[in-house]
Amino acid sequence: MKQFIFLLVCLAVNQSIYSQDITSCCAAAATEAFAQNGGNAAFRASHDEPRPFHYVSAAGKDISYQTSDGKNAHGWEVKAEKATPYYMFVVHEWWGLNDYIKQEAEKLGRDLGINVIALDLYDNQVATTREDAARIMQSVKTERAESIIKGAYSYAGKNAKVFTIGWCFGGGWSLQATLLGGSQAAGGIMYYGQPEKDVEKLKTLKADIIGFFANQDQWPSPQVVTEFAQSMQKAGKKLLLNRYEATHAFANPSNPNFNKEATEDAYGKMLAFVKERMK
Structure with a gap:
């Protein structure tokens, strides 16, 4: 009887360890780990709720395209005035693909003369409160987000050369989109996003990365940024790597800690980064 009880205890312990390993494995994905910051009160408080804003564009339009998981994805596209194989995939902040992101996407297209697709990793959900943003961000699954990104590459076409850009939640996914792009990737732009920690995965990058991070940020922290480098x-x-004496979301004009000087410096360096690789 004692041997039987001992066996049951061993099985229970092994099952517990196995379950912990599975959880750890899933949570280890850089982007999903970052999304769990939605449960952090300080992280939520660092994002001011966006003011109501409606953007009317004469050039941009909503698009729908197929994804490998058998579903459709939503995006917002602005075509360049002159034909070009270059694209910019824009990945939204934790609020979702709102009109602020659409406005920024059109500005990027205009300033760079590039096709732009703003990806919607929230599947048509847009948050207006911190609580909703946290809930939706935490619900994003890696498999679905990757299907949306891969679908965008297919939509752009096999000859497309793609840059990626994102902020906060989107900053981490910008790096992942560059990784997923393989030889089609032209360059990745990260604004205070979660870095990829797996060196073996980083070895598969086919394009350069430019990053803009804040020394007073904790999402990610300066230590995490140093480890990424x-x-x-x-x-x-x-x-x-570009680091500023600023806080999280320093490039967001609606943030009370918006840093105009850092934002302008970063934007200029981003434009130069892309234009150099479009030659």
Whole structure:
């Protein structure tokens, strides 16, 4: 009887360890780990709720395209005035693909003369409160987000050369979109997004990365950013790292801690990064 009880205890312990491993494995995905910040009160408080804003565009339009998981994805597209194989995939902040992102997407297209697709990783959900933003961000699954990104590459076509850009939640997914793009990726732009920690995965990058991070940020922290730079060096990949004496979401004009000087400097460097690789 004692041996039987001992066996049951061992099985229970093993099952517990196995379950922990599974949870740890799933939570280890950089983007999903970042999304869990939605449960952090300080993180939520660092984002001012967006003011009501309606953007009317003469050039942009909503699009729908197929994804590998058998579903459709939503996006917002602005075509360049002159034909070009270059695209910019824009990944929204934790609020979702709202009119602020559409306005920024059109500005990028105009300033760069590039096709732009603003991806919708929230599947037509847009948050207007911190609580909704946290809930939706935490619900995003890696498999679905990757299907949306891969579908956008297919929509753009096999000859498309793609840059990616994103902020906060979208900053981490911008890096992942560059990784997923393979040889079609032309460059990745991260604004205070969650870095990829897996050196072996970073070794698969086919394009350079430029990152803009804040020294007073904790999402990600300066230490995490330093570790990212070290990982990129180990992977033999180019990272143009820019750090500012600013806080999280410093490039968002609706943020009370908006840093105009840092934002303008970052935007200029981003434009130069893209234009150099479009030559």
